[in-house]
Amino acid sequence: DAGVIQSPRHEVTEMGQEVTLRCKPISGHNSLFWYRQTMMRGLELLIYFNNNVPIDDSGMPEDRFSAKMPNASFSTLKIQPSEPRDSAVYFCASSFNSGRIETQYFGPGTRLLVL
Amino acid sequence: DAKTTQPPSMDCAEGRAANLPCNHSTISGNEYVYWYRQIHSQGPQYIIHGLKNNETNEMASLIITEDRKSSTLILPHATLRDTAVYYCIVRLRSNDYKLSFGAGTTVTVRA
Helix, strand or coil: CCCCEEECCEEEECCCCCEEEEEECCCCCCEEEEEEEECCCEEEEEEEEECCEEEECCCCCCCCEEEEEEECCEEEEEECCCCHHHCEEEEEEEECCCCCCCCCEECCCEEEEEC | CCCCECCCEEEEECCCCEEEEEECCCCCCCEEEEEEEECCCCCCEEEEEECCCCEECCCCEEEECCCCCEEEEEECCCCHHHCEEEEEEEEECCCCCCCCCCCCEEEEEEC
16 A cells, blocks of 8 residues: 655745645545645645545635645645745645545645745 | 643653543544644654544554543553654544644653
8 A cells, every 4th residue: 555645745946836736645545635734833624525526625725726636546736826935744635434434644745845 | 623632742761651641621422532643754644543432553542531521542662763743633423524633742752
């Protein structure tokens, strides 16, 4: 089991540039989550997909952020345009949600630095 | 979701048991207690969860008091690799995708 795979692991970009983060969930999982972690705010849920459909995007900070899940094995989180305050570690997590309690498994994260 | 309270930090000697407390005095009957940990520069890692019975797996044991207002995560033989931030999270069964990470307890295992 390869676990949740995220790419890139590190990203350094300049303010105003577009940033795309990628996630491959664990095979067979039907739920996918994007989280952001900063020293100031800790771990925050940005968006939750179930069966490739966005269910809860209330944590997405603003219109500059968008997330897609075109199929069960791939998701992207895009920031356009990026700003220095977007610098954080972005985690993707997946789980199998059968309607009962579920366990989320996290990827290694993407460390984003916006200059 | 019920709020949880954890000590900000604790030290533990290598090879000894680490007992991590968590208070959740406002927990309701259908809320589960979950524990995750985050080793430096890694994603959070699931450890264990329980409703009202004590639970044990290959990583740890979870002891939940009879009134369910508090719980203790036990790492039976702490190693240096157990140094991490440990998060106690209470989750509603019906809203079970929500994981609200607080500040957690920073556990440092010392040789």
